[in-house]
Amino acid sequence: MPGLSERKRILNSIGGLPPPEVVNKEWLHILKEETRNSVLIEGVFVSEDELEEVLARGKPMKKSQAEAFNYYRAAKYFYELAFQGLQTGEFMLNLAIVRQINKMLLEGIDGNGGAFRKGDMKIAGAKISPPPGVDIDQWMKVHKQYILDHREDAGDTAAMHEIAVQHILFESIHPFSDGNGRTGRIVTNYLLVYRGFPPIILKGDDASKDRYYRALEAGDQALRKATKGFPGPEKASAILQAINSAPMENMILEASRTTLDRMIVSILEARGDIALKPARAVAKTLGFAADSMRTLINRGKFVAVKRGKDWFTHEKLEVETLTKTVAR
Ligand SMILES: Nc1ncnc2c1ncn2[C@@H]1O[C@H](COP(=O)(O)OP(=O)(O)O)[C@@H](O)[C@H]1O
């Protein structure tokens, strides 16, 4: 996936990731869409209007609304925390944080929220059997250590690899009785925000969910034997090297590009630097065939956003040009 580091540099040159505040339109949009999609992966549909209403009222009326409300609150809180870490250069991740994310997600819904499961469990539709309850603590320490060992910035591509691996590991451990998907996706975004990336939105429609599950399945293959009995911290860490994380990495990279582009565009629009145009109009100005623009956008050559069914961009948003013009 070309253009991730370039985009990150572009974002940094125009002020960096803005603070996660709801007065920031783009942050609000991302938080709401992430919430709706993440609970949709779980099979819970909440419409835009319904979420809007629940957030305004501050009081969910049914379980699906409570799940969305809790998700939104937990995501916002932990991305704010990650953002503070980004400012101070302090990194914080421990078992308590992970448990608290799960607790906030299940507040008022499931009394077991926030505690690692004691019993054994199955993941619906998966080939992997997650570790028995007695091994969760040790596996979660491996997960934490993996993240701590890789928190130093080794470049954006390496970061995406590590973030993909930890997500596969987390979901394979399945430490809680419920909310593992949602907790793991918030942890993933927490790590992204800490590195100055906007959160990603993993889509909840059937095709996207299918792709996500296949990426997890490709990744958990290396862990299937290991989770039967805890192999010890060293061996467990070594097994992580064998994880096939490529499909998950690609998903995260693509999703990252999408939210990075949204952030970049919103900042440039607010500064009055650009007014977006339909991709076709940009093609025309540049003398390209109308549909060639889609290919260029797909390849990451232009910073672009989808509004409704259509793509919008600008001649000035060609990544190469932008790298030179905004990095002043
Ligand atoms: N093959 C797999 N390997 C590892 N994790 C998986 C696999 N298939 C699905 N999952 C994860 O399990 C999650 C569902 O677990 P669950 O505890 O019910 O979470 P939630 O309640 O948030 O949906 C999915 O969202 C996904 O992240």
Ligand SMILES: [Mg+2]
């Ligand atoms: Mg569930």
